[in-house]
Amino acid sequence: MIGRLTRTVDRISTTPATERPFLSVNDVSVSFPTEDGLVQAVDHISFTLEKGRTLAIVGESGSGKSVTAQAIMGLIDRKTANVSGEIWLNDVDLVGLSSAEMQALRGRQVAMIFQDPLSSLHPFYRVGDQIIEAMRAHRNVNQREAKREVVDMFKRVGIPAAERRVDAYPHQLSGGMRQRVMIAMALINSPDLLIADEPTTALDVTVQAQIIELIQDLQREFGTTVIMITHDLGIVADVADEVAVMYGARIVELGPTETIFNEPEMPYTLGLLSSIPRMDIEVAGRLLPIPGNPPSPLKLPKGCVFAPRCRYAAMTNGLSETVRPELLPSGPNHFVRCHLPIETRRRITGEVLATLAAGQNQ
Amino acid sequence: MVGYITRRLLGMVLLLLVLTMAVFILFNLIPSDPARLTCGKICTPTLLEANRHRLGLDKPALDQYTGFVGGIFSGRVFGADSGSPVVCPAPCLGYSFLKHQLVTTLIAKALPVTFWLALGGFIIWIFTGLAAGIYAALHRGKWQDRTILTAALIGYSLPSFFIGLVLIFFVVLEWGLLPFPQFVPPNQDPLKFVQTMILPWIVIAVLNAAFYVRLTRNQVLETLGEDYVRTARAKGLRERTVVVKHALRAGLTPIVTAAGLDLAYLLGGAIITETIFSLPGLGALAVDSVVRSDLPVITGVTLISSAFIIFANLIVDLLYAVVDPRVRVG
Numbered sequence: 001m002i003g004r005l006t007r008t009v010d011r012i013s014t015t016p017a018t019e020r021p022f023l024s025v026n027d028v029s030v031s032f033p034t035e036d037g038l039v040q041a042v043d044h045i046s047f048t049l050e051k052g053r054t055l056a057i058v059g060e061s062g063s064g065k066s067v068t069a070q071a072i073m074g075l076i077d078r079k080t081a082n083v084s085g086e087i088w089l090n091d092v093d094l095v096g097l098s099s100a101e102m103q104a105l106r107g108r109q110v111a112m113i114f115q116d117p118l119s120s121l122h123p124f125y126r127v128g129d130q131i132i133e134a135m136r137a138h139r140n141v142n143q144r145e146a147k148r149e150v151v152d153m154f155k156r157v158g159i160p161a162a163e164r165r166v167d168a169y170p171h172q173l174s175g176g177m178r179q180r181v182m183i184a185m186a187l188i189n190s191p192d193l194l195i196a197d198e199p200t201t202a203l204d205v206t207v208q209a210q211i212i213e214l215i216q217d218l219q220r221e222f223g224t225t226v227i228m229i230t231h232d233l234g235i236v237a238d239v240a241d242e243v244a245v246m247y248g249a250r251i252v253e254l255g256p257t258e259t260i261f262n263e264p265e266m267p268y269t270l271g272l273l274s275s276i277p278r279m280d281i282e283v284a285g286r287l288l289p290i291p292g293n294p295p296s297p298l299k300l301p302k303g304c305v306f307a308p309r310c311r312y313a314a315m316t317n318g319l320s321e322t323v324r325p326e327l328l329p330s331g332p333n334h335f336v337r338c339h340l341p342i343e344t345r346r347r348i349t350g351e352v353l354a355t356l357a358a359g360q361n362q
Numbered sequence: 363m364v365g366y367i368t369r370r371l372l373g374m375v376l377l378l379l380v381l382t383m384a385v386f387i388l389f390n391l392i393p394s395d396p397a398r399l400t401c402g403k404i405c406t407p408t409l410l411e412a413n414r415h416r417l418g419l420d421k422p423a424l425d426q427y428t429g430f431v432g433g434i435f436s437g438r439v440f441g442a443d444s445g446s447p448v449v450c451p452a453p454c455l456g457y458s459f460l461k462h463q464l465v466t467t468l469i470a471k472a473l474p475v476t477f478w479l480a481l482g483g484f485i486i487w488i489f490t491g492l493a494a495g496i497y498a499a500l501h502r503g504k505w506q507d508r509t510i511l512t513a514a515l516i517g518y519s520l521p522s523f524f525i526g527l528v529l530i531f532f533v534v535l536e537w538g539l540l541p542f543p544q545f546v547p548p549n550q551d552p553l554k555f556v557q558t559m560i561l562p563w564i565v566i567a568v569l570n571a572a573f574y575v576r577l578t579r580n581q582v583l584e585t586l587g588e589d590y591v592r593t594a595r596a597k598g599l600r601e602r603t604v605v606v607k608h609a610l611r612a613g614l615t616p617i618v619t620a621a622g623l624d625l626a627y628l629l630g631g632a633i634i635t636e637t638i639f640s641l642p643g644l645g646a647l648a649v650d651s652v653v654r655s656d657l658p659v660i661t662g663v664t665l666i667s668s669a670f671i672i673f674a675n676l677i678v679d680l681l682y683a684v685v686d687p688r689v690r691v692g
Contacts, residue, residue: 075595099601107598114596119589122608123688134597169687185597 020088021048022225023072023193028085028095030067030076039297041067043249044085046327049242051192054219054226056236056257058272059246060294065229068246069195071095072227073112074102089193108138111186112195113215116202117178121170127178128166131185138189153184156221157214176207180214187218194219195227200235212239233276237261242333245269248295248305251327255334265336265345268306274356288356304339312340312348370676377672378665379431385664386427389657396657400459416441417459430456430661455665456658458651465662468647472631473666475545476643479635480628482559483566488621491571495578496610502583510575517572526565526638533561543639562639566632570624577620581613588612611685618681626674630667 030042042064049055057065070076074094076083087094089109094102114120122130131153132146141149147166154162157180170178179199186194196215200208212235219226228239236243236257243260245253245268253266264270271290292309295301307313307320316339327337330345338345397414398405414420418429418440429438433454440448440457448457448464455465498510533539540557548555585591586609594608595601631645640646644663651659682689 073596075592103598103600105598107596112596114589114593116589120593122590122594122612124611124686133599137598137600171688182593185593 020091022051022090023049024086024088025068025072026086026088028068028071028083028087030064030071030081030083032081034298037298040249040300041081041297042071043300045244045246045249045251046085047242047244047251047254049225049227051225052219052223053241054228054239055242055244056228056230056240057244057246058231058233058236060231062294062297063246064249064297065246066197069112069197069227069229072193072195073110074099074106075112104138107134107191108189109191110193110195111189111191112197113179113182113186113199115198117175117182118170118202120182121178123170126167126169127173127181128168131166131181131188134185135188150184150188153188154180157181157184157187157218158210159184175203176210179203179207179211183211183214183218187222187224190222190224192225193227194224195229197229198231199228200230200232208235215239233272245272248300249297250305250337251335252306252337253335254327255331259331259334263331263334263346264349265330265334265342266306266338267310267312267340267345267348270349270352271309274352288352304337312344315340315344367676367680370679374672374676378669381668382431382434382661382665383427385661386430389661390423390426392655392657396459396655399655455662458656458659460654460656461659465658468659469644469662469666472642472644472647474547475641476629476631476636476645478548478555478559479562479566479632479641479643480625482563483570483628483632484621484625486563486567487569487571487574490567491574492578492610492617494571495575496582496605498575498579499582499586500605507579511579514572514575517568518576520568522565522569522634523638525568526561526635529561529564530638543641545641558639558641562632562635562641565635565638566628574617574620577617578610578613581617582609585609585613614685615682618685619678622674622678622681623671626670627667629670631663 025045025047027044027046028042029040029044032039032041045064045068047055057068059065067076071083072087072089072094074097078099083095085095089105092105094105094110097105121127125133128147128150131150132143135141135146135149150166151162154165159165159177159180165173165177170181173181179202183199194215199215200211203211215226215228216239218224226239228235230236240257243253243255243257244251245260245266247268253260253264253269260269261273264273268290271288274288275290290309291311295305295308301307301321302324303322304310304313304316304320304325310320313320319339323339325337325339327335330336330342336345340348397410397417397419400417401410401413411420418426421429432438433450433452433456435452437452437454438450440450450457450464450466453466455469457464458468461468494510494514498507501507530543534542540561541554543558543561544554545558546554582605586605588609590612591604591609594604599608629644631643631648633645633649635641636643636645637649644667647659648663650656651663
C-alpha cells in the first residue's frame, strides 16, 4: 500500500499544483475495436473542473457520456479498449496509472453512483457489508468501527432505522433507499470527486427530487466535486455550475449553466432545449423535436457529427459535410463546436427562443 | 423453515412409496421366475412349489407388495413356516436367495466403496472444473480459453470406459506405475486405497469436470457483465475479490444445483467405472443382479439410488437459501 502511494506521488507533474485545475480532462479518446470496426465512443474531449463545483454532462444515449465517466473512474478495460489523452486529478494523470495504482484511487478519491441501484448492489450480500467492503479496501478499520461508521453514514444520507437497515439485503429496501445506500457507499471514503451516472433515472419521480437534493446537500457538506451525467435537463438546471453537451462522442458545447440554458449556440443544444417542456421560460408553442437519429458510433459522419440532423447545415456552404468543426471559444468560458458564424448562431438562437415563447400566437 | 423441511421430508417419503410401487410393478412384469432361479438343477414341481411358498410368490400381488413395504418399516421374516426362517429386520429391502444374504447387507457392503469413489471424484472435478472455468472466463477468446474449452470438449466426448481402459492399460499394465486396482477400505491400508482409487477418481472427474468447466465459464462470463460487478470494481476492490466474491458467488446457484444432483447420481453407483476397475460398489452390485435376475437386489439398489436423488433435491433446495438470500422465506 505504501509502495503504491509513493509511486503515485512520483507521478506528480512538474506543473505546480496551483496552476492545474482540480480535474483536467485533456484530449481524451476511448475506442473499442469490434468485429464491425472501430467504435469511437469518446472522441478527443477536454474540459476542466474546479474543486467543489458541479459539471453536468448531457447527451442522448450513446453520446459517450457514460464512457467518459468510466474513463475517469479507470473502469475501462484496457485489454478491450484504447484510451488516450490525459485525465489529471489532483495532479495525478489517471490515464497513465497502472491498474493497481488506479485501483488504489478508485473508491477512495473518485467514487461513482450508478443508474440502477438494484442491479448495482450485489443481491447476495447485506448492504452494510457491501459498504464495509468498500471501506476496508482502502482503510484499516475493524469490523465494529466500520459498522458504526456505516450507520452514521446511513443517518446522514437519510436512511431511517439505520442500525437495522445495515443488515438488510438490497431486495428488502425500496428503490429510493437503495440509491441512498449507493450514495452512502460512494461517500464512505470521502472521495474528492463523485461521479453520478444518471442517479435518478431508475427511480420514482417523487423520489428523484429527494435524491438530487441529498447529493447537493452532501456535496456542500463534504466539499465534493461532482460530475452529474444525465439526460434530464431539469436536473441540470437545478444542480450544475457548468454543462458539457455531448453528441456523437464529442463535446459540442461547453459553458456555464446559465449560458447554456439562455444563450445556447450549438444547434443541437438549442434542439435539446426546445424539445423539452420548460418551467423557467414561458413556452407557449409546440415543442420542437430534433429530426432523425443519433449517428452510429461505428460510422461517425466525416464533418460535423450533427450535420445530418441540423436544420442549419446548409448555411455553412458545405463545410459541415467535409470539415470537422473544432470546439472554439464563443464567450467567457463558453465553447461551441459549430461551423456557423457566431452572429448567425446567436441570431438563430434568438429566433428559436422567441418562436417557442410566442408559438401559440402565430 | 422447520415447517418447510418437514413438509419436504413428508413429500419425500410419499414419493419413495410411489417409487416402490413402480419398481414392484415393473419387476413383476419381467418374465423371469425367481422361484425357478433358486430351485437348482434338479427341480421337481413340488420343490418349485415349496420355493414359491418360501419366497412368498404364491400370495396375491397386492399382499406381496404390502409385505415388501411393511418390511421396510417393521421388518419381516422369510420362510417362517420352513425349517430355516430368515429374519429380515427393518428397514428390510428383501432377501437375495441367490446370494443368500439380506439386500440391506449387500447394499451396506457396497455403499462405502461407491461413497469413496463418488466423494473423491467429486472433489477433484469440482476443484478442477471451477478453477479451469474461472480461468477460461477471465481469458475469454484467448488461447488459454480455447485450450481449456477444447480439452473440456474432448473430456466430455470420451466415453468413460475408454478413458478407464486406456488408463489401466498404460498406467498399470504398460508402465507399472500403480498396482492393479483392488479395493481396500481407507482405514485398513490408506496407501493401497489411494493407489486403487486414483484412476477411477480421474475417470469420474474427467467426465464431470468437462461439464463444470463450461458451466462455470458461462456463469462467470455472465455475471462479470453485471452492474454489481462494476460497482465492486468502482469500490477499488482487488480483481480477484471482484471475480471470486462478486462474480462467481452470484453465478453459483446453477453450479450448486448441478453438483448436488450429480453427486447424488454418482452415489447410486457408477456402473461403468466400478465394472472396469472391479470395485465392489453399488453399480457393480446392480449389474451383477441384473445379469442374474436377482430381483430383490435390483429393487433395493434402485430404491436406494432414487432415495439419494430425492434427498439431494431437498439439500440443493436448502442450499439455495444459503447461497441466495432472496430465496429465504420469512
